[in-house]
Amino acid sequence: MIRFALITVAGLSAACTAQDEVSRAALARAPAPAGASYEGIETRLLDNDLVAFHVKMRGARGAQDVTDYAECAAAQYTLIRGFGFARHLRTKTAEVSGLWQADAIYTISAAIPAGLRTIDAEVTVENCKSNGIPTV
Template sequence: MALALGITAGCGAPDGGEGTHLRMALPPDAVYLGAEAEALDAEIIRITARMQGARDDRDVRDYALCALAGYADARGHAFARHLRTTVDKTGGVWQADAVYTISPAIPQGVRTIDVEAQLGACVETGIPQL
C-alpha cells in the first residue's frame, strides 16, 4: 500500500527523526517533489520523500518525518519511533528513505515521536504531510 503526495511549497526541517525540531524557511527555489508511505506491516512504515533545492540532507529528512506524522495521524496512531533514515542526492534531487514504527501508545526506546506535536511543528514550518 503506497500513498503519494506531490506539493510545491517551501519551509522547514527536523533532526533526522526524533521529533519536532524543524528548521524554518527553505530557500525560495526549494520544491517538495512528493512523499510516499508504504506499510511494511501493521506497525512498520517506510517513507520515501523527494525534494529539490534542499540546503542539505536535514531538509529532506524533515520532509519524511512530516509525511510520517500525517500518515500516522490519519490512521489513529499517536506515537512513532524512528528506526533508520538514509539520504541520497542525485542530479540536484534529494531523496530520503526512512523507516518508522507507529503505535497508539508510546513505544519503548529513546527515539519516540509524539505525532500530534510533530504535526504542529510541520504546519508551523510549512512542511507538507501525507
C-alpha cells in the same frame, strides 16, 4: 558538596520523561528552506505497525531537510491511521543533480514507544505546518 551536585544532576536527568524527549525533537525542526520544492511522498505499509516513506525534494540545504520532510510525512500518516506516536528506525538519504531523496522507516503506535527517537505525531504535524513543511 560535589557528590550532592552529581546526585542532583543525575536525578534531574532521570526526571526527563519520554514525552519531554518527543517534544524537544519536534521543536528542533528548522523552517523549510526558501525556494524548496517538495516533490512527493510514497508510503508503503510493511507490517501492521511498520511503515516506509520515500520522499523527494529540490532546494534542500542538506540531508536534514529531506529527513525532516520524511518525519513530517510519518507524523501525518500516524494520525491518519489513528495512532498518536511513531518511532524512527532509520533514514537513508541521497542527492543526485539537486534532487534529494530519503528512504525512512518508522513504527507507529497508540502509546509512546520505547526508544530515544520517538515522535508525538500531533505535535510534530503542527510543528511541520508552522515551518512550512508539507505532510502526507
